[in-house]
Amino acid sequence: MRIGVLGAGQLGRMLALAGYPLAKDFVFYDMSGSPSAGLGETIVDRDGKYLDDFLSRVDRVTYEFEHLPVEVAEELAKHKPVHPCPRALQVCQNRVAEKTLFGQLGIPTPEWKVADSADSLKAAAEELGCPVVAKSITEGYDGKGQAVLKSPDQADDAWDMIGHPQVIVEKFVNFSREVSIIAVRAEDGDVAFYPIAENTHHEGILRYSIAPAPGLQAHVQKDAERYIKALLNELNYVGVLTLELFETPEGLVANEMAPRVHNSGHWSIEGAMTSQFENHIRAVSGHPLGSVEPRGLSCMINIIGEHGDIERILELPYAHVHLYNKGERAGRKLGHVNILADSYKELVWRVRTCAQFLPGCPEFKSSLTAKG
Amino acid sequence: MRIGVLGAGQLGRMLALAGYPLAKDFVFYDMSGSPSAGLGETIVDRDGKYLDDFLSRVDRVTYEFEHLPVEVAEELAKHKPVHPCPRALQVCQNRVAEKTLFGQLGIPTPEWKVADSADSLKAAAEELGCPVVAKSITEGYDGKGQAVLKSPDQADDAWDMIGHPQVIVEKFVNFSREVSIIAVRAEDGDVAFYPIAENTHHEGILRYSIAPAPGLQAHVQKDAERYIKALLNELNYVGVLTLELFETPEGLVANEMAPRVHNSGHWSIEGAMTSQFENHIRAVSGHPLGSVEPRGLSCMINIIGEHGDIERILELPYAHVHLYNKGERAGRKLGHVNILADSYKELVWRVRTCAQFLPGCPEFKSSLTAKG
Known part of the structure; x- marks a missing residue:
């Protein structure tokens, strides 16, 4: 069985190292231009030109990062099994969708609000009570696109720093x-x-x-x-x-x-x-x-x-x-x-x-x- | 560091799986025509035409099987470190050299003799006392080229079966x-x-x-x-x-x-x-x-x-x-x-x-x- 992996970094590399002993082969599809898996076949394709080629070489598809276009995953899923399902990607790519799903399933979250301007960020900070954490709704990774507001007055600076059209504002959790x-x-x-x-x-x-x-x-x-x-x-x-x-x-x-x-x-x-x-x-x-x-x-x-x-x-x-x-x-x-x-x-x-x-x-x- | 492996079977495969996490890369040199490592680069070369190419791609050389020509290992060792040393191959490829070395180092072995004809095999069997095991001196692998003699009379049949110009005859070890x-x-x-x-x-x-x-x-x-x-x-x-x-x-x-x-x-x-x-x-x-x-x-x-x-x-x-x-x-x-x-x-x-x-x-x- 040949497993296609979207992404070709260290997670893909370690998936392959674990998969070879189960008689799997690996084809990596890299959109970054700098694949580092170092194992298996790698297709480097920044323009989506070789997706068909990728598909033709694999039996199942998975991915090692969640910041890939959902449409790509959905298109692939029409032809080969894609695990996890594209909907999981969709949820993870949007903090509002994610927190909403958590809420629907009874999973506790910090109190949160959405803001789409510096003013509404300030209002949200006041309502929730500072400190709050403001995060861009999409493309968060390793703490980028985030700001902590110790008081509502910092809303303007935080808004500029994050530079996104929409942010999620979360009450700071006093965690142990x-x-x-x-x-x-x-x-x-x-x-x-x-x-x-x-x-x-x-x-x-x-x-x-x-x-x-x-x-x-x-x-x-x-x-x-x-x-x-x-x-x-x-x-x-x-x-x-x-x-x-x-x-x-x-x-x-x-x-x-x-x-x-x-x-x-x-x-x-x-x-x-x-x-x-x-x-x-x-x-x-x-x-x-x-x-x-x-x-x-x-x-x-x-x-x-x-x-x-x-x-x-x-x-x-x-x-x-x-x-x-x-x-x-x-x-x-x-x-x-x-x-x-x-x-x-x-x-x-x-x-x-x-x-x-x-x-x-x-x-x-x-x-x-x-x-x- | 790129490690060159002579042989491309499952042992090479498992060496590579263990070596990637140490940031090693692998080049396999296959003389069998049916490599199965499934990882790394593989050079298939039944005629020794690409040895230079192999050498140029690697920093160190090792091997996963001992039935490769010692001359090849010695030639490679002139250019890149070959581990284990070619002498280890030489010893393993000849049961007389191996048993002799064991004896020199005080490592107990079964009593043994060399025979180069059916008659001398019979004589050795009589002298050592049956049962004895006769083995071709070279190229033994997984029990091939061996015969057990329950009595010296079986020497002719055993000699024909083994079909080698020289055999080592070992007293049977009554092992637990x-x-x-x-x-x-x-x-x-x-x-x-x-x-x-x-x-x-x-x-x-x-x-x-x-x-x-x-x-x-x-x-x-x-x-x-x-x-x-x-x-x-x-x-x-x-x-x-x-x-x-x-x-x-x-x-x-x-x-x-x-x-x-x-x-x-x-x-x-x-x-x-x-x-x-x-x-x-x-x-x-x-x-x-x-x-x-x-x-x-x-x-x-x-x-x-x-x-x-x-x-x-x-x-x-x-x-x-x-x-x-x-x-x-x-x-x-x-x-x-x-x-x-x-x-x-x-x-x-x-x-x-x-x-x-x-x-x-x-x-x-x-x-x-x-x-x-």
Whole structure:
């Protein structure tokens, strides 16, 4: 079976690495002009001229990023199975559609309003009560196109900075930590849930994910499973879905979803019985799902901007290095390191040992270090 | 770094799958006319016309099979680092050279003699005492070119069957089980040893490997490590080396070595902190070695000839499927399944559950099942 992947970055690369052992072949369709998957066939096509060619070479289609034109996915879906369904893309590309769907399915969100001018942004900020977060409705990625308003007076500046015709204004959530749940749904409707991960961001980029999230109460995991399952079933979804959430004293609040394998699930390569990548390929190919049980405790550390001293990291007996074979550039995701341990105490020590070899890696702060 | 691999079968494929996350690229050089790696670039060249081209594309050279002309490896080694060294090939291609080296290094072997005629085979059988095993001196693979003589009278038939100008005649070893040790040596001389695996063959083909080998006494592991370390250091070896041994009540007896990753080490993909494939790539690339610690108990089941009911195996939460994307053919290695467990009792049950979906898979017999 040949799987066509829209996008040709590191997520596609890791999907392929997980898919070859299941006898899948891969064709990547790159619209960026700078594919980096480094595996399989790659069709570079900035003008949509070779979509037919792409289609003719594949049996099923999936994607590794959600900012592709929905029309393209819909057109492809007329000819070959496209998983996840184009509707999932549509929802993710519009924060209003996304929050509306969350609301319909009983998934808690921050209070939110829509604004289409600096004045209405100011009004929304007043009504919701500051601080609020204003975000462009479309094309959000890694914290771009967002602004925090500490008072309604900042509406003009925020509006100019975001520079979009419409923004969603969300009441600031006083969260104790950021978490995510990753789930996978098979063609037959079977669903499996990875344990919730705790995520630490720095300058808008994910830096650390710990899974299972330390100190998580069982009912919180159950809540997250109920929320993501509602999304999966509503969308008749096939493949891996990620839901980013805030944990608050009052429970979970949904931030956004990603219709794909996700950076906060990279720990699963060595940290779970079946990685998110293999499970996505299994689902997309019509196979049964693999076990999502964790194998011990994991922390994923992103390698951002510079590679650092990889040789020293390779010496650490508990570290697994995953490089994307990309050139160094500020803010760019170049790879990640998965750290394994049997206790959270040991995990903290190991993560800190590893992080010292990664220049620019922010100090490891998590619910674990806060407690200690 | 681009790694050139001589051979393009499933071992090369799994080397590449382990090497991409370390930012390696792969070029395969295939002399068989039927490459199956399915990854990286492949140069198919039955006449040696494109060796220069191959060399120009790679930084380092390794190989996935030992039946390639030593002259080719020696020629390549004049231009690029070739790991393991061509001398390792030379030793492995000649059973007399191999047994002689074992003897020089104090590695126990069966008593053996060389015969170059049916008469001298008969004389050797009489002198050693039957049963003896006669093997062609070169090109042995998966039990081909071998004969067991229960009495010296069978010398004529055995000689004709083997059809080689020279045979090695070995006294039959009354072993309790077949085992193997896999070790890896880095460029700087650092050495790491995987736990000994217990191997079960059927019709000359490996069917099951259990690691760590159940009930193994610590001094037996130490003996095996001493033997393989002597070989690694003598050969100034870089990469993974496999030593197949018989376990007997009197200790280990060496059968043969393979200068490469080995089927009896496939369990290490999920069953060890670092797989044999990753460690081979690390060594060949000049990186430090990864931890060889086992992660629980593993059994590898080979998929031979037919794929069987892979969908059912994919449903088993403790099974990891590795397919080589090859067509079915009697006796052909098509893939393997790694089974994980926390106890040997559970491992036996799981292996039997899995094996029932593999037609032609012989009943699981091992030191575990023999004990009842």
